[in-house]
Amino acid sequence: xxxxxxxxxxxxxxxxxxxxxxxxxxxxxxxxxxxxxxxxxxxxxxxxxxxxxxxxxxxxxxxxxxxxxxxxxxxxxxxxxxxxxxxxxxxxxxxxxxxxxxxxxxxxxxxxxxxxxxxxxxxxxxxxxxxxxxxxxxxxxxxxxxxxxxxxxxxxxxxxxxxxxxxxxxxxxxxxxxxxxxxxxxxxxxxxxxxxxxxxxxxxxxxxxxxxxxxxxxxxxxxxxxx
Amino acid sequence: xxxxxxxxxxxxxxxxxxxxxxxxxxxxxxxxxxxxxxxxxxxxxxxxxxxxxxxxxxxxxxxxxxxxxxxxxxxxxxxxxxxxxxxxxxxxxxxxxxxxxxxxxxxxxxxxxxxxxxxxxxxxxxxxxxxxxxxxxxxxxxxxxxxxxxxxxxxxxxxxxxxxxxxxxxxxxxxxxxxxxxxxxxxxxxxxxxxxxxxxxxxxxxxxxxxxxxxxxxxxxxxxxxxxxxxxxxxxxxxxxxxxxxxxxxxxxxxxxxxxxxxxxxxxxxxxxxxxxxxxxxxxxxxxxxxxxxxxxxxxxxxxxxxxxxxxxxxxxxxxxxxxxxxxxxxxxxxxxxxxxxxxxxxxxxxxxxxxxxxxxxxxxxxxxxxxxxxxxxxxxxxxxxxxxxxxxxxxxxxxxxxxxxxxxxxxxxxxxxxxxxxxxxxxxxxxxxxxxxxxxxxxxxxxxxxxxxxxxxxxxxxxxxxxxxxxxxxxxxxxxxxxxxxxxxxxxxxxxxxxxxxxxxxxxxxxxxxxxxxxxxxxxxxxxxxxxxxxxxxxxxxxxxxxxxxxxxxxxxxxxxxxxxxxxxxxxxxxxxxxxxxxxxxxxxxxxxxxxxxxxxxxxxxxxxxxxxxxxxxxxxxxxxxxxxxxxxxxxxxxxxxxxxxxxxxxxxxxxxxxxxxxxxxxxxxxxxxxxxxxxxxxxxxxxxxxxxxxxxxxxxxxxxxxxxxxxxxxxxxxxxxxxxxxxxxxxxxxxxxxxxxxxxxxxxxxxxxxxxxxxxxxx
Numbered sequence: 001x002x003x004x005x006x007x008x009x010x011x012x013x014x015x016x017x018x019x020x021x022x023x024x025x026x027x028x029x030x031x032x033x034x035x036x037x038x039x040x041x042x043x044x045x046x047x048x049x050x051x052x053x054x055x056x057x058x059x060x061x062x063x064x065x066x067x068x069x070x071x072x073x074x075x076x077x078x079x080x081x082x083x084x085x086x087x088x089x090x091x092x093x094x095x096x097x098x099x100x101x102x103x104x105x106x107x108x109x110x111x112x113x114x115x116x117x118x119x120x121x122x123x124x125x126x127x128x129x130x131x132x133x134x135x136x137x138x139x140x141x142x143x144x145x146x147x148x149x150x151x152x153x154x155x156x157x158x159x160x161x162x163x164x165x166x167x168x169x170x171x172x173x174x175x176x177x178x179x180x181x182x183x184x185x186x187x188x189x190x191x192x193x194x195x196x197x198x199x200x201x202x203x204x205x206x207x208x209x210x211x212x213x214x215x216x217x218x219x220x221x222x223x224x225x226x227x
Numbered sequence: 228x229x230x231x232x233x234x235x236x237x238x239x240x241x242x243x244x245x246x247x248x249x250x251x252x253x254x255x256x257x258x259x260x261x262x263x264x265x266x267x268x269x270x271x272x273x274x275x276x277x278x279x280x281x282x283x284x285x286x287x288x289x290x291x292x293x294x295x296x297x298x299x300x301x302x303x304x305x306x307x308x309x310x311x312x313x314x315x316x317x318x319x320x321x322x323x324x325x326x327x328x329x330x331x332x333x334x335x336x337x338x339x340x341x342x343x344x345x346x347x348x349x350x351x352x353x354x355x356x357x358x359x360x361x362x363x364x365x366x367x368x369x370x371x372x373x374x375x376x377x378x379x380x381x382x383x384x385x386x387x388x389x390x391x392x393x394x395x396x397x398x399x400x401x402x403x404x405x406x407x408x409x410x411x412x413x414x415x416x417x418x419x420x421x422x423x424x425x426x427x428x429x430x431x432x433x434x435x436x437x438x439x440x441x442x443x444x445x446x447x448x449x450x451x452x453x454x455x456x457x458x459x460x461x462x463x464x465x466x467x468x469x470x471x472x473x474x475x476x477x478x479x480x481x482x483x484x485x486x487x488x489x490x491x492x493x494x495x496x497x498x499x500x501x502x503x504x505x506x507x508x509x510x511x512x513x514x515x516x517x518x519x520x521x522x523x524x525x526x527x528x529x530x531x532x533x534x535x536x537x538x539x540x541x542x543x544x545x546x547x548x549x550x551x552x553x554x555x556x557x558x559x560x561x562x563x564x565x566x567x568x569x570x571x572x573x574x575x576x577x578x579x580x581x582x583x584x585x586x587x588x589x590x591x592x593x594x595x596x597x598x599x600x601x602x603x604x605x606x607x608x609x610x611x612x613x614x615x616x617x618x619x620x621x622x623x624x625x626x627x628x629x630x631x632x633x634x635x636x637x638x639x640x641x642x643x644x645x646x647x648x649x650x651x652x653x654x655x656x657x658x659x660x661x662x663x664x665x666x667x668x669x670x671x672x673x674x675x676x677x678x679x680x681x682x683x684x685x686x687x688x689x690x691x692x693x694x695x696x697x698x699x700x701x702x703x704x705x706x707x708x709x710x711x712x713x714x715x716x717x718x719x720x721x722x723x724x725x726x727x728x729x730x731x732x733x734x735x736x737x738x739x740x741x742x743x744x745x746x747x748x749x750x751x752x753x754x755x756x757x758x759x760x761x762x763x764x765x766x767x768x769x770x771x772x773x774x775x776x777x778x779x780x781x782x783x784x785x786x787x788x789x790x791x792x793x794x795x796x797x798x799x800x801x802x803x804x805x806x807x808x809x810x811x812x813x814x815x816x817x818x819x820x821x822x823x824x825x826x827x828x829x830x831x832x833x834x835x836x837x838x839x840x841x842x843x844x845x846x847x848x849x850x851x852x853x854x855x856x857x858x859x860x861x862x863x864x865x866x867x868x869x870x871x872x873x874x875x876x877x878x879x880x881x882x883x884x885x886x887x888x889x890x891x892x893x894x895x896x897x898x899x900x901x902x903x904x905x906x907x908x909x910x911x912x913x914x915x916x917x918x919x920x921x922x923x924x925x926x927x928x929x930x931x932x933x934x935x936x937x938x939x940x941x942x943x944x945x946x947x948x949x950x951x952x953x954x955x956x957x958x959x960x961x962x963x964x965x966x967x968x969x970x971x972x973x974x975x976x977x978x979x980x981x982x983x984x985x986x987x988x989x990x991x992x
Contacts, residue, residue, distance in 0.1 A: 212703040
């Protein structure tokens with residue numbers, strides 16, 4: 001092996017190590033902010049977030065803020081991803097519906113917890129890219145579909161948990177219907193273009209719905225200057 | 228200002244005034260730095276005029292390239308730098324224009340009134356012309372108009388000084404500017420935080436409607452992925468009708484919906500339907516009818532007559548086009564309609580998007596909103612028939628702020644006696660509806676409401692007869708502040724509640740009409756310390772942006788105006804100079820404070836800030852111009868300024884009351900009254916500057932430049948400072964401040980001129 005090739009390999013793995021360190025630091029920060037669920041934290045540590053952002057932004061992948069992923073969409077702030085995942089009470093074997101695949105990062109995190117993920121994305125190119133990326137990284141338990149999330153995913157219903165990452169002024173009835181008794185849904189709702197609330201929706205054993213308002217969020221479509 | 232309002236948010240529009248003032252102040256600095264003064268100012272005058280025209284074209288284009296994001300001001304320090312760059316860049320064309328004016332003034336300091344007056348009058352006419360142009364052209368095209376006018380000014384300057392080269396260049400500039408009217412090189416770069424950007428990003432989105440007017444830029448977007456059903460009950464399982472999203476100034480304002488006979492189940496599952504659980508409501512008043520939902524809900528529940536008040540004529544026309552003869556559309560502002568109408572209603576309703584612009588969380592903290600003050604709610608209650616009810620729905624904000632204030636305001640409007648049986652609060656998973664019924668809720672009505680809410684899984688956070696805040700059954704919320712607030716209001720202990728609450732939630736009056744303002748500096752520090760600082764900026768950044776603008780104004784203006792003055796001062800120090808500085812600073816502060824106070828109070832009388840700004844700017848500038856000219860001939864000493872101070876003191880006490888009295892009049896009368904009220908003080912407000920120049924700076928261009936610079940600095944700082952004072956202390960206090968500043972300046976002037984009798988200036992033969 002030539003010296004150059006050796007040097008490159010060493011550099012690459014050093015970069016990888018550096019990214020892993022960054023990731024671990026980020027997760028520790030998220031833990032300090034209140035996310036305590038072991039499965040969630042382990043999943044956040046395992047998923048290489050930098051693979052889910054555009055190459056030019058890879059160096060910023062482990063900051064606790066959202067980043068643009070093209071087509072006017074973003075990958076969510078890691079703390080919010082951790083918070084929402086924890087809210088779902090992830091455990092192996094769970095069937096989860098995600099509305100708003102985006103980069104696929106959230107789906108990957110859920111897959112790491114042992115769940116089977118069906119994820120829906122309204123933007124065709126994003127759906128395709130996410131699907132390829134997840135396949136490449138080896139997340140076999142995630143299936144991506146290009147569709148309007150308002151209708152959920154009837155064929156795969158019912159779901160143990162539903163997670164929505166697109167803000168709206170109402171909660172789609174189909175999602176309520178496709179939630180299993182005993183299931184949980186986390187969804188940002190409120191005025192479009194303003195501040196939303198993250199709502200936890202629970203369906204009890206009898207099928208009755210109750211909600212809890214969690215915290216204010218702002219799901220941002222894109223950051224200025226980074227088109 | 229309109230572009231700022233669309234591209235960013237309303238409060239950045241007020242920054243525009245400050246920017247202009249910055250330009251003015253900086254031009255004074257430029258002049259002090261020039262060595263040669265007398266006689267050689269004709270050339271720079273012409274050049275400056277041309278430069279202004281060129282900059283008016285180039286600067287908006289340059290500004291588009293700046294990556295400024297106002298919502299990150301509290302967390303990203305670099306945004307402060309960008310804000311400064313933005314302000315400085317925007318100030319350039321105004322600096323050039325002001326330099327031209329200043330050069331002329333310095334040349335003829337013996338009769339400053341004429342020139343200052345001409346500049347004022349031009350500005351006044353310009354303000355009026357701006358409104359006219361905006362009604363006709365979209366804001367992006369209208370932006371070229373100042374460049375055209377400035378070029379014409381440069382041409383005039385060239386003609387006056389017989390400079391061919393300048394004339395040709397100016398003509399070329401005018402031509403380019405005219406082309407820009409038709410083919411604007413700038414584009415509207417809307418912040419992605421606004422709803423229009425988000426909805427247009429959906430696949431298949433098409434812009435199907437676009438109308439421009441002075442009162443707002445209305446856009447309609449069709450996309451299958453958009454559905455508008457705010458607060459829809461989770462028990463609804465049916466279909467959604469086809470909808471076109473409607474935006475005013477890029478914010479979501481409602482939807483055009485093709486309601487069908489099948490839509491009834493949907494309409495009866497919305498928070499807008501809560502009041503109908505009490506029984507039929509035959510006559511309904513919808514404030515903010517352009518949104519669409521409340522009107523549709525009223526019709527679906529069998530209302531015989533619906534009056535829909537909508538400020539935006541375009542929005543009203545679009546909704547009216549859906550055609551229903553039971554709906555009477557009133558185009559205009561709601562407060563005026565409620566004040567003048569004799570009609571009474573079974574239901575008066577305000578939705579979460581009521582009024583101009585949607586309620587987009589705390590982003591409107593700085594906007595005056597006269598629809599949600601105690602005076603407003605009291606006037607709505609006054610329009611109710613026996614058994615009538617007022618319903619106000621807001622998005623649930625976490626932690627509750629706006630919803631708490633609505634409860635407190637409704638409680639205060641009802642009054643101690645009626646609130647015990649007349650206040651009810653219902654909450655869905657995402658909205659809070661407050662019902663105020665002066666005649667009280669009967670047991671039967673309460674039972675019906677209970678049943679209605681239970682089937683839709685809405686909680687009742689407070690009902691008459693509750694001794695304790697009830698525990699929610701369906702929608703949990705970490706802090707039951709809404710129930711606690713209602714309980715406190717009914718028990719009469721709301722003072723203690725307000726003091727203990729982490730946000731400012733007291734009801735607001737017409738004197739301090741900022742119902743979306745929840746933060747004061749004391750509480751802000753506490754909140755940041757508590758560690759929830761990360762999300763707070765999203766919700767309340769309006770006030771922080773204003774504070775940032777104030778700090779920046781002081782720094783920027785200080786650098787551009789004060790420092791050079793200080794430098795050039797060393798050589799020319801005289802005793803009595805501090806008085807010069809103080810005088811011109813005080814009148815600069817007072818002028819702007821009075822202007823902003825007038826704008827805010829007249830926004831109530833005229834119904835929309837755009838009308839208020841136009842009226843105030845036009846009248847004030849033209850009349851101040853006239854006052855300036857008059858002061859050349861007759862104005863001497865401090866007397867006019869004392870009279871002015873007294874007049875403004877009168878307004879501090881009585882203008883708001885006058886506005887209330889005049890509200891029932893038709894718009895034309897109200898405009899006439901506003902003009903009449905503005906003319907006397909505006910006329911007088913044109914006199915202190917020329918009088919001061921003649922008394923304190925006669926024959927000395929350096930002093931003139933210093934006066935100009937101090938005046939400019941004070942004006943820049945005064946803009947955000949006045950806005951903050953209005954926010955914290957109310958608009959009458961702002962008038963009082965202006966009055967005091969003028970009085971102080973007048974005192975100072977009287978003092979100076981008594982000690983040193985001024986030389987008489989000979990008039991031209």
